[in-house]
Amino acid sequence: MKKILLVLLVVTVVVVAGGYFFVNHAYNHNYDAEFPVKEITIVADSAKIAHGKYLALGPAHCAHCHTTFENFEAVERGEEVPMHGGFDFELPFGHIYSSNISSDVETGIGGLSDGQFYRMLRHNIKGNGRVAIDFMPFFNMSEYDIECIIAYIRTLEPVKNEVPENDLNFMGKAILGLAIKPSMPKGTPPEFVKRDTTVEYGEYMAFSVANCxxxxTNRDLQTGEFIGEPYAGGFKFGPDATTQQWTFITPNLTPDEETGIMASWSEEQFIERMRGGRVHMASPMPWGPFSRLDDIDLKAVYRFLRTVKPVNNRIEKVVSPPEEG
Ligand code: HEC
Ligand code: HEC
Structure with missing residues (x-):
């Protein structure tokens, strides 16, 4: 009997220790060999920089995440704040800090080559070869838009700000090492998507740029995996420090007559609501940046959302204050 127990104990220790090393190894995996950095040079011109600025401060909302919390209201108002990173995302599996993407060489992305920057936006692999927690689903963005964004971000003044290393618990390392892989675009990413009030452009905005x-769409809170019908809502945020202890569940944006919140909204009403900005201070939705979308983009998004499959999914309570969360 004792012998069996001893064997069991040894087996458990070996399995746990093995798991521990395996997870740490997977977490530290460097993807440079599987996703070699392309040798590319992005040629910037004023049109590209202007379009990149529109995308970065509007639909793609880079500044919403790449600055510190005290600049949050300035971003909402549309001020150009330094994108020196350091925003602390408190998640169940640890603290993730947004990177410094100003052009400082030591602490920012001034030292990244165009190829490394491109690989980050296309495949979610950081300059150091590690996979990033997937906050940035830009993997299907057009080649042209990625070039424009890089061209604009490179114009940001260098700001020295050493962002802390991500602080993940064992669970976080396991998720990052085992569940989160580099992103792969669906098929061949488009060279260029024509900006127009079309359903196609609206889908491109909603899926590849603005992350609607x-x-x-409902997702598994541990792994981020998509488990719900597209645009039917149900993804939960908080309660945590980022939501100031409020709880938010995203509403259903499909045209379902009974449960889709905007089923009865006209295009004008939608545009008015998007321009109106945030109602809930702690909502994770980047209302400020989205309020600066121009008419073409907002019309396109509206027209696209009209074509999404209606899904009957009632979200009982979109917003709950701290004591009810
Ligand atoms: C929802 C929040 C969010 C948005 C929006 C966002 N980022 Fe990020 N970004 C992050 C976080 C968090 C990290 C760090 C991830 C990690 O360390 O695992 C990061 C990392 C990066 C990196 C990696 C830097 C390095 O060390 O290699 C680059 C480059 C970057 N972001 C650029 C951008 C650009 C450009 C945009 C807008 C087009 C953008 N990000 C939008 C949250 C965001
Ligand atoms: C970072 C997450 C996030 C992103 C990205 C996001 N939303 Fe939201 N959205 C939310 C949450 C949470 C709410 C509920 C709280 C609120 O109204 O602020 C919401 C609410 C809404 C509402 C309802 C507002 C109301 O007054 O009832 C609309 C409409 C909406 N989103 C449209 C969009 C569109 C269109 C996009 C893409 C352009 C988008 N959202 C991107 C999280 C997000």
């Missing part, structure tokens, strides 16, 4: 899809 990523927040308004």
């Amino acid at each position: 899809y990523g927040c308004h």
Whole structure:
């Protein structure tokens, strides 16, 4: 009997220790060999920089995450704040800090080559070869838009700000090492998507640039895996420090007559609501940046959302204050 117990104990220790090393190894995996950095040079011109600025401060909302919390209201108002990173995302599996993407060489992305920057936006692999927690689903963005964004971000003044290393618990390392893989575009990413008030452009905005899809579709809270019908809502945020202890569940944006919140909204009403900005201070939706979308983009998004499959999914309570969360 004793012998069996001893064997069991040894086996458990070996399995646990093995798991521990395996997870740490997977977490530290460097993807440079599987995803070699391309040798590319992005040629910037004023048109590209202007379009990149529109995308970065509007639909793609880089500044919403790449600055510190005290600049949050300034970003909402549309001020150009330094994108020196350090925003602390408190998640169940640890603290993730947004990177410094100003052009400082030591602490920012001034030292990244165009190829490394491109690989980050296309495959979610950081300059150091590690996979990033997937906050940035830009993997299907057009080649042209990625070039424009890089061209604009490179114009940001260098700001020295050493962002702390991500602080993940064992669970976080396991998820990052085992569940989160580099992103792969669906098929061949488009060279260029024509900006127009079309359903096609609206889908491109909602899926590949503004991430309406990523927040308004239900996901597994541990792994981020998509488990709900597209745009039918149900993804939960908080309660945590980022939501100031409020709880938010994304509403259903599909045109379902009974449960889709905007089923009865006209295009004008939608545009008015998007321009109106945030109602809930702690909502994770980047209302400020989205309020600066121009008419073409907002019309396109509206027209696209009209074509999404209606899904009957009632979200009982979109917003709950701290004591009820
Ligand atoms: C929802 C929040 C969010 C948005 C929006 C966002 N980022 Fe990030 N970004 C992050 C976080 C968090 C990290 C760090 C991830 C990690 O360390 O695992 C990061 C990392 C990066 C990196 C990696 C830097 C390095 O060390 O290699 C680059 C480059 C970057 N972001 C650029 C951008 C650009 C450009 C945009 C807008 C087009 C953008 N990000 C939008 C949250 C965001
Ligand atoms: C980071 C997550 C996130 C992203 C990205 C996001 N949303 Fe939301 N959205 C939310 C949350 C949470 C709410 C509920 C709280 C609120 O109204 O602020 C919401 C609410 C809404 C509402 C309802 C507002 C109301 O007054 O009832 C609309 C409409 C909406 N989102 C449209 C969009 C569109 C269109 C996009 C893409 C352009 C988008 N959202 C991207 C999280 C997000």
